[in-house]
Amino acid sequence: xxxxxxxxxxxxxxxxxxxxxxxxxxxxxxxxxxxxxxxxxxxxxxxxxxxxxxxxxxxxxxxxxxxxxxxxxxxxxxxxxxxxxxxxxxxxxxxxxxxxxxxxxxxxxxxxxxxxxxxxxxxxxxxxxxxxxxxxxxxxxxxxxxxxxxxxxxxxxxxxxxxxxxxxxxxxxxxxxxxxxxxxxxxxxxxxxxxxxxxxxxxxxxxxxxxxxxxxxxxxxxxxxxxxxxxxxxxxx
Ligand code: HEC
Ligand code: HEC
Ligand code: HEC
Ligand code: HEC
Ligand code: HEC
Numbered sequence: 001x002x003x004x005x006x007x008x009x010x011x012x013x014x015x016x017x018x019x020x021x022x023x024x025x026x027x028x029x030x031x032x033x034x035x036x037x038x039x040x041x042x043x044x045x046x047x048x049x050x051x052x053x054x055x056x057x058x059x060x061x062x063x064x065x066x067x068x069x070x071x072x073x074x075x076x077x078x079x080x081x082x083x084x085x086x087x088x089x090x091x092x093x094x095x096x097x098x099x100x101x102x103x104x105x106x107x108x109x110x111x112x113x114x115x116x117x118x119x120x121x122x123x124x125x126x127x128x129x130x131x132x133x134x135x136x137x138x139x140x141x142x143x144x145x146x147x148x149x150x151x152x153x154x155x156x157x158x159x160x161x162x163x164x165x166x167x168x169x170x171x172x173x174x175x176x177x178x179x180x181x182x183x184x185x186x187x188x189x190x191x192x193x194x195x196x197x198x199x200x201x202x203x204x205x206x207x208x209x210x211x212x213x214x215x216x217x218x219x220x221x222x223x224x225x226x227x228x229x230x231x232x233x234x235x236x237x
Contacts, residue, residue: 026067027089028059034074046146062108062144065089065096102130102137109138119173134159141171164189 033044047053052061060067069089074082090096100108110117120126120138128135136159141150152171153163160166165185169178 025071026058026060027069027071027085028063028065028067030071031074031085031089032059043145046143050146052145052147057112061111063090063097064094066091066094102132105137105139106130116172119170122175123172124174124176124179125171 029044032040035041047059058067059065066089069085071085071089077085090098097104097108106117106121117138121130125135127133129137140158141155142148153160153166156163156166156171165182168185169182
């Protein structure tokens with residue numbers, strides 16, 4: 001009897017173990033939730049609402065560092081203790097990355113989105129980003145903490161004046177073929193604009209009524225010409 005109670009207790013502990021594991025808070029989240037600086041509040045607010053948080057992508061998945069430092073309550077601890085916890089957690093030795101360099105950002109996102117990174121890496125804008133020539137970073141388009149699929153062309157207008165046709169290309173893989181395709185699209189769009197402004201001389205698809213109407217008009221005109229010719233010939237005689 002006492003033995004079965006023991007086993008039951010052990011079983012219950014085993015069942016609860018993963019739950020207690022999940023309940024453990026990330027040190028990054030605990031401490032950063034307590035910082036009152038405006039930029040940190042924005043970071044937390046964005047991340048809490050993000051698809052990343054919903055999928056368990058926590059701060060350390062991108063920034064690395066040590067999320068397992070026991071932080072407990074931030075309120076009431078000394079500045080020295082705070083600094084100690086901070087450097088233990090945001091530890092360069094544990095690979096902590098602050099604001100990433102371009103290459104670090106590709107590695108950061110590439111851990112989980114390697115296809116997207118590879119698509120972007122070789123593109124005109126990706127190369128301009130790597131070489132610090134004004135190309136957009138992943139987060140210029142997607143944001144870092146509240147990742148979204150960006151609005152095209154609104155996001156592009158930050159850097160591009162003419163965004164005609166941008167909604168019809170792959171913005172993550174702009175290459176020479178895209179530029180050719182884009183100029184073809186732009187000529188087509190410009191032609192359609194002109195067409196739209198001046199109605200065509202003849203409707204492209206004539207209805208049978210319209211054909212009848214035009215034919216009728218043509219016959220009348222022929223009759224008039226024939227009549228004038230007839231009158232001229234009559235006068236000569
Ligand atoms: C005990 C508090 C504390 C903990 C724990 C903590 N941070 Fe921080 N963190 C701060 C403070 C304060 C700042 C802002 C001041 C600064 O940059 O030194 C900061 C700044 C940052 C920055 C900006 C760095 C920069 O170069 O501008 C990042 C990124 C960051 N933390 C991520 C993390 C991650 C990821 C973790 C967990 C692995 C973590 N933090 C854990 C307090 C903490
Ligand atoms: C998907 C990857 C990703 C995740 C997850 C993530 N960050 Fe960041 N974070 C970045 C990138 C990239 C930057 C650099 C700024 C930028 O590109 O917008 C950054 C910048 C920061 C900064 C500096 C902000 C500033 O305005 O200077 C802080 C602080 C920070 N992160 C803290 C956190 C904390 C705390 C968490 C977890 C709640 C977190 N990050 C989760 C990618 C991430
Ligand atoms: C630890 C893995 C991980 C890392 C690192 C990571 N992501 Fe994600 N990301 C996910 C998961 C999981 C999802 C949600 C499921 C999906 O769409 O694939 C997601 C979704 C997204 C989406 C789609 C959003 C939507 O609404 O459809 C974008 C955009 C995105 N991530 C961008 C980034 C960027 C930019 C970085 C680097 C700064 C990054 N991610 C880093 C795992 C990650
Ligand atoms: C110029 C803006 C721009 C940049 C820079 C950019 N993206 Fe995107 N990304 C988009 C748009 C727009 C979509 C949605 C349309 C599409 O799938 O092509 C998208 C789609 C995605 C998706 C959803 C899945 C997919 O591949 O369609 C992920 C994940 C993603 N991007 C991650 C990244 C990462 C990581 C980087 C940096 C290496 C990056 N993006 C750079 C604009 C951008
Ligand atoms: C942060 C600035 C920035 C943002 C945001 C941006 N671009 Fe660009 N883009 C550039 C730069 C810089 C180049 C030129 C690179 C070069 O010529 O080496 C470029 C080049 C291009 C080109 C090829 C040449 C041209 O100008 O037509 C296309 C197409 C393009 N971007 C589309 C987009 C689309 C679509 C978006 C939005 C989803 C976008 N860009 C957002 C900076 C940006």
